[in-house]
Amino acid sequence: MxxxxxxxxxxxxxxxxxxxxxxxxxxxxxxxxPADSLPIIQYPSNVLQLKNWKLTLPVDTEHNGSPDEIKQPELESYSSQYFYLNPAKDAVVFKAFTGGETTKGSNYPRTELREMSADGKQPASWSSVSGRHILYIDQKVTHLPDVRKHIVIGQIHDASRYTIFFRLEDSKLIISVNKGERIILDANYVLGTRFNVMFDVANGKTKCFYNGNLVYVHEEIFEGAYFKAGAYVQSSCKGDKKVVGEPCDSYGSVEIFETWVKHE
Missing domain, CATH: 1.20.5 (Single alpha-helices involved in coiled-coils or other helix-helix interfaces)
Incomplete structure (x- = not known):
């Protein structure tokens, strides 16, 4: 035993x-x-894929562009008071003041990404009748200007003008076609509510999606097109489109959790 x-x-x-x-x-x-091998989230480029974008800012300094433009490779390590990580470091804040500088042909300031190609070296340019072109944005609007509470949060621009965009006006989240229809996505949008939108362009048709659902189809042939995403406030405290009573430190802001572009 x-x-x-x-x-x-x-x-x-x-x-x-x-x-x-x-x-x-x-x-x-x-x-x-191990913790020391995990990626360090330090810049907006650690959250968003920015290889084929450039950033337009609401300021005009000695930096290249008028107003300033941040292109690759500078954009990979860029952040500022207009373009930075949120506290949780899971989204990028786009912030534009109504007293900011504007691009040629516009009266309103923006902190906005403009689609590029060739790893950010060339402006993107495509046709609505050739290939397929998709823009997806997962985001939330967090602040609006004090008086004219309007902001554009995603758009398609052609060689000469905007074609269609997603926009928030007070509490109305809409799709707006240039000199055309206005489709309400949410009549009572609450600031800080997260949502996603998508443009899907092919065969002369722009399909518009809201939270994964097809909500509108716009038919138009356009050339020299490119996508834009960010905070493009539709108010100003100065210039030809001055809004009476709008303070110059009034602003609009958007947080983008994810955005991507696909061309086929």
């Missing part, structure tokens, strides 16, 4: 020791990457 117990102990002890060893040694049981 003693010999049998002894032999049983010799058989079980290694198993118990191995089990205890694994439980007591994280290096033997851990499958996750």
């Amino acid at each position: 003693i010999k049998s117990r002894f032999m049983l102990g010799l058989f079980l002890c290694p198993l118990i020791a191995l089990s205890c060893s694994k439980a007591g040694r994280p290096d033997l049981v851990a499958t996750d990457k």
Whole structure:
């Protein structure tokens, strides 16, 4: 009997020791990457894929562009008071003041991405009747200007003008066609509510999706097109489109969690 117990102990002890060893040694049981090997989220480019975008800012300094433009490779390590990570570091904040500088042909300031190609070296330019072109944005609007509470949050622009865009006007989230229809997506949008939108362009038709649902189809042939995403406020405290009573420190802001473009 003693010999049998002894032999049983010799058989079980290694198993118990191995089990205890694994439980007591994280290096033997851990499958996750160590914390120091995880990517550091420091810039907006760590959250959004920005390779084929450039950023237009609501300021005009000695930097290239008028107003300033941030292109690749500078955009990979760029952040500022207009373009930065949210506190949770899971989205990028786009912020534009109504007193900001504007691009040629516009009266309103923007902090907005403009689609590029060739790894950010060339402006994107495509046709609504050739290939398929998709823009997806997962976002939320977090602030509107004080007086004229309007902001554009995603658009298609052709060689000369905007074609169609997603826009928030007070509490109305809409699709707006240039000199055309206005489709209400949400009549009572609450600031801070997360949603997604998508343009899908092919065969002269622009399909518009809201939270995964097809809500509108716009038929138009256009050339020299490109996508835009960000915060394009539709109010100003100065210039030809000055809004009476709008403070120059009034602003609009958007948080984008994900955006991507696909061409086929």
